[in-house]
Each structure stands twice: as structure tokens, then as C-alpha cells.
Amino acid sequence: MMIGMKKTSMGRQKIDIKKIENQEARRQVCFSKRRTGLFKKASDLSILCGAEISIIVFSPAGKAFSFGHPSVESVLNRYIEAATNRGGVTNGNRGSLLDNGHGLSREYTNLAAMLEEERRKKAALEESDGGRGSGWMDLVNINIEQLGLQELQQLKKKMEDLRNSLLLTESRAPSASAMSTTQYDNM
Amino acid sequence: MMIGMKKTSMGRQKIDIKKIENQEARRQVCFSKRRTGLFKKASDLSILCGAEISIIVFSPAGKAFSFGHPSVESVLNRYIEAATNRGGVTNGNRGSLLDNGHGLSREYTNLAAMLEEERRKKAALEESDGGRGSGWMDLVNINIEQLGLQELQQLKKKMEDLRNSLLLTESRAPSASAMSTTQYDNM
């Protein structure tokens, strides 16, 4: 830089890592730039080290963006599988459902409680249906309290398989990295 | 820096973004450093902009690491919900199952096909069971081909709800950011 030349920019300023509030524009710009940077870093990491990565981001406005290598779905599948095979994950997040480190009886309790809760939800749902339902759903209505641990585990696996086939089916030809800017309607 | 002082480091070197091979140690170090950096960037973004973020990373060795704000599970739930409500997502990834942009009849076809496949899987599973099963699973055995679109959609939703309650239940008290280094056994 030449001596005596006036600065034409104040350059990058240091900012505190705390929520940007009451500056809609500044926050939006920051989000866009940093989301781009984050996805770039993820891409670099996956290429350099051959790591599999999935990132999902919701903007403050509620738009969803995602990055995945080889794909979001394949990584989520692998994660869910790993968690399932382990019987749970311990990831440091407070309130994580997939809470590991319990014995079988505890797992049984949790499973039964969860299914019980689901049964309540379903009942409420069908009630709100105003009795218009054809009743076919009752076919899935198992008397959960009667089931043993092994059966609960089988049901769990079955539901996981079903969910996988419905939502998270293995992706095909996932050899390259992919970036995406999926946008749902603002929610 | 003092004049005449010898450089004690060659500083950061420029590297190409291509897979590091045949240098196990270098790749491992790179992975650790960059994973840390990636999670830091994600944390900064979530704090600065109030964004919700979930990151799942599998190391080349197969270890899983995750970051989530407010939690991995809550963001995955929101993502799956958003995809479900839309009837699918369009995320640029090749082979994505949640492929949107089709009419209802096409969705029906896909759903029926998926459930059909699931039926086959289940049959195979029960066969490998050697007939030891108590048969309770048949209660869930619906004649899928007979169902209409609306019923398939209800079944889909039901299965999603069940899966959510089994694996991705809403996390409690997820007000703060969380970093985690979940480790499964190498796979």
C-alpha cells in the first residue's frame, strides 16, 4: 500500500458472536454469506477427507437449506441406522430422545411409554376426524401394553423400516457432492 | 517481526481441494481440525442469525459426529415435517426419494410401490424368522393394494408419527446450542 494513500475501506470489522437484532438487512446478509461459507467448508472437508456430511439449516425466516455428501438422505439413513443399532445415541444435546446407557428394562419402559404416547396421539387424531374414518386404521391398533420386549423391538424395527422406505430410501448413484438451496414456503 | 530473525514456520500452505490419499496421519489431522472449524462456523451462524442447524459427519473411519442447534433431533424433525407437508422436497441431490413436482396420481404410484416393497421386505424378514413369530405382526399387515390415495396418505402420516415418537421425539428444553462428538464403534 502506498504511503499517504487514504484507506478506501474500513475493512472487515470484528464482531461479537451474539444475536444480531433490530438490523434485518445486516442479519440477512450475514446469514447468506455465512451459510455459503459453511457449505463450502463442508464441501472441502468431504472432498479432502472422504467424509460423509449432512447439513440442514433453517433461516430465521424459516426457509430450509441443505447440503449433503453423498446426499442428505444417505447420511441421515446412516445416522439413524447407527443410532438404532446402538439402541440410542449420546450426543450431548439436552433432552435427546435417543438416550443411551440404559439397561434393557429401561429401554423397554421407554419404548412402551413412547408407544403409549403415540396411541394417545392417534386416538386424539381420530377423534378430531369426527368419526369420518373408515376404521381401517384400527388394523394397526395393537394392544401395546400386552407386548413383550422382543416384540416391541420388532415393532420398532418394522416401523423404522417402513419409515425408511417412505421417507429415507437409499439414494441411488450418490457419488458426487451436492449443494442445495431447498426452499419451502415461509412457515 | 525483528529484522534478520529466521522464520520459525513456513506458515499455512495452500493446498488443492482434492482427496488426501496415502497419508493417513495428515488426513486424520485435517479432518479433526476442519470438523472443529466447521462446527464453530455453524455455532456462530446459529447464534448470530438465530438459525436452526443440524450437522452430521462421518469420519473416513466411520465415526459419527454431530452438531445441533437447538438440537439435531429437533432440526431433523422440522426438516422431515417440512418435506412431508410439501409432499416431498426438491433439494438438488441426485436420487432423492422425496422427489416433488409430481401429480397426485404419481404420488399414489410411488407410495403404493414403496409400501409394496416394504411388504416384500417384511415377508422376507418373517420367513427368515423360521416361523417362530407369534403372528402378532400380521395385525399390521394391511392389504395395501386395496387402499386409496387418501388412506395411503393417512398411513404414511401415521407411520411418520410413529417413527417420530420412536426416534425423533421433540426435544425438551432445547434453548442453547450444543456440540457433540458422538462416537459409534467403527463400522
Next chain:
DNA sequence: ACCTATAAATAAAG
């Protein structure tokens, strides 16, 4: 794990 020199990301402004 820690250090240093340099590459890369990015805040503010145009």
C-alpha cells in the same frame, strides 16, 4: 497439543 506464517473468509461500504 501448541506455534507461526500464510491462506481464506468476511464486515462494511460502493
Next chain:
DNA sequence: CTTTATTTATAGGT
């Protein structure tokens, strides 16, 4: 979107 000045991330070495 582009430029610029500065902060931040990190490759290689110890």
C-alpha cells in the same frame, strides 16, 4: 454483485 481491509482458519512443523 464487487472491492478492500481486517479478522479468522489452518498447513506444516515441533
